[in-house]
Structure formats: structure tokens, C-alpha cells
Amino acid sequence: MDTIKLPSSCRKNAKSCLYIGIALAIISVGILYIPNIAVSFIAAFGIILAYLGIRIGLSKSGQPQFGLVLCHDHLQFHHRYGGWALPWRQIDRFGIPCVGRGFERLELNYIGIRLNDEQFLLDTLSPRLCAHLLTEQRSALYAALRQECPSGTCPSDHLLEDDYYHTHSGKIYHGLKAMFANRMANMRQMTGYDLLIDQSVLEQSPEQFLRLARDFRNQGMAHSITSSNDSACKS
Structure with missing residues (x-):
């Protein structure tokens, strides 16, 4: 594509x-x-x-001209303070994150991305971008916490992220990257998604973007599998 x-x-x-x-x-x-x-x-x-x-x-x-770029093998996100690029194989699924309990579910104004390996993203993020994303996505955190505790009086360990993070593979992060990693872990627990993209970045509807992203991911994964099979046959 x-x-x-x-x-x-x-x-x-x-x-x-x-x-x-x-x-x-x-x-x-x-x-x-x-x-x-x-x-x-x-x-x-x-x-x-x-x-x-x-x-x-x-x-x-001062904002980037293109917020998101879909390529045949990866997805790019552009921010005025940096950006990231994720190969399709690193993305498990897309969706619109919801918070709440039982039948009362609230959709957040974000696109959610569930990652296969958070370490790949953390190694490529700049501390400056981590700081701004932590601030910009705080409204999503508050919305999730309000649904868990409607009275607003419940204490929460999620309001201030720890500056220490230990991945499953054993790598340790400190500082802003660790805080962002802890935010991703908290959001996965509350919404099912690690990474959030504000829907205000998109000119089209979230549903249109999700269909497009899933098509690119499916074709990118299929191409990756085909290339791997071809390499195996040649060897």
C-alpha cells in the first residue's frame, strides 16, 4: 500500500x-x-x-503538518516536540478506549494502541516528548479515575507516576521515560491500551482512521510473513 x-x-x-x-x-x-x-x-x-x-x-x-503517517511497514506519530514510529508487528490492536464498570462505559476522546513490547517504544522516545505527553494525556487519566471512583475521594497511586520502571525483560528506566512507562501500564490496566493518541489530531472520524490503520496493519503483517517465508525457502 x-x-x-x-x-x-x-x-x-x-x-x-x-x-x-x-x-x-x-x-x-x-x-x-x-x-x-x-x-x-x-x-x-x-x-x-x-x-x-x-x-x-x-x-x-508550529504544529507538524502531518499528525500521523501510515506506511507499509510502520505507523508514525508526529508531535511538535518529537514523535515515534512503531512497526506493525509491535502493535497488537487499535481501538477507542473506554472506562467504567458494568454497563456504564465512557468512551475517551483518544485512539488507543495496545503494544506487544513497550520497551521498543520507550527506547525511541525522547524525555522531552514523554514530558509533554504525560501532561497532555492527563485528562484521560482523570476520566478513568473518576469512573473508578465517582465520589472523587478515593486515594489513587496513579495521580503521580513513579520515576522508576522495570520491564518484563529486566531493563530498568528512570526519570521521565519511567514515568511515561508507568502511565502506559496504568492506562493498560484501566482501558486495555498502552498508548493514546488524542482524536483532535485527526481530521477524519476515529472510525475512519481505525479502519485505515487496521487495513495497513493487516497488509503489513501479511507482507512480513510472506517475506519471512521467502527468506526461509532461499536459505
Whole structure:
């Protein structure tokens, strides 16, 4: 299958915010020369809005052009502070994570990925990206904890991740990578998925992305098996 690059919705309306902010700043500065107190207050308020518009526009412009890239042998995730790439063989399954008990289930606004080996991902992540993902995905953690304890008074060991992590293979991580590894372990326990991707990254619906990702994974796995069989026959 050909590589498919999915544009990041985080860049949406970046230019519009910038242009509106700049235009509002010019207008506000211009009317400051009108000798009227009420007009001066309006101009000051306009400058504040202009600053916010320009700041939001610049922030959006700094986001990667493509949030997710599906290749024949792996999946890429792009973030303004880094990214990761996972071969299809490292992904067990995709889905929309749910939390809750019994018949009351709440879908989280994330795409969930269950990994076959968390060590492969941890070895490729930068501490900087780990720090930002820990912060950005905190809402998913709170949602899961609220479902486990609706009163909100239950103590939880998941609110602050430990900075020490020991994998099944015996490798030890410290610092931000260990905290992210513990977050993944907690999310697997509560949702069934290790890694979360915010749905706001996607321009298409989560269901469309899941169908596309599963097709790529199935074909990538089939190609990998065929290549392995061909190599075995030649040897």
C-alpha cells in the first residue's frame, strides 16, 4: 500500500488566527489616537484580543503538518516536540478506549494502541516528548479515575507516576521515560491500551482512521510473513 499522510487538525485555522490578530492590532493601534476614554478602553481590549489571536496562530503554525503517517511497514506519530514510529508487528490492536464498570462505559476522546513490547517504544522516545505527553494525556487519566471512583475521594497511586520502571525483560528506566512507562501500564490496566493518541489530531472520524490503520496493519503483517517465508525457502 502507498504511504498515507494524514494532515494534523492542530494546524487548522492557523493563518486565519494570525491574519485576524494582525488586522485587529492595526485597527486598535489606529483608534488609540482618537481622544476619547471609551474608545481607548475598546482599543486596549482589541490589542489584548489581537495578542491572543497572534499567539494562537503562531502556536498552531508550529504544529507538524502531518499528525500521523501510515506506511507499509510502520505507523508514525508526529508531535511538535518529537514523535515515534512503531512497526506493525509491535502493535497488537487499535481501538477507542473506554472506562467504567458494568454497563456504564465512557468512551475517551483518544485512539488507543495496545503494544506487544513497550520497551521498543520507550527506547525511541525522547524525555522531552514523554514530558509533554504525560501532561497532555492527563485528562484521560482523570476520566478513568473518576469512573473508578465517582465520589472523587478515593486515594489513587496513579495521580503521580513513579520515576522508576522495570520491564518484563529486566531493563530498568528512570526519570521521565519511567514515568511515561508507568502511565502506559496504568492506562493498560484501566482501558486495555498502552498508548493514546488524542482524536483532535485527526481530521477524519476515529472510525475512519481505525479502519485505515487496521487495513495497513493487516497488509503489513501479511507482507512480513510472506517475506519471512521467502527468506526461509532461499536459505
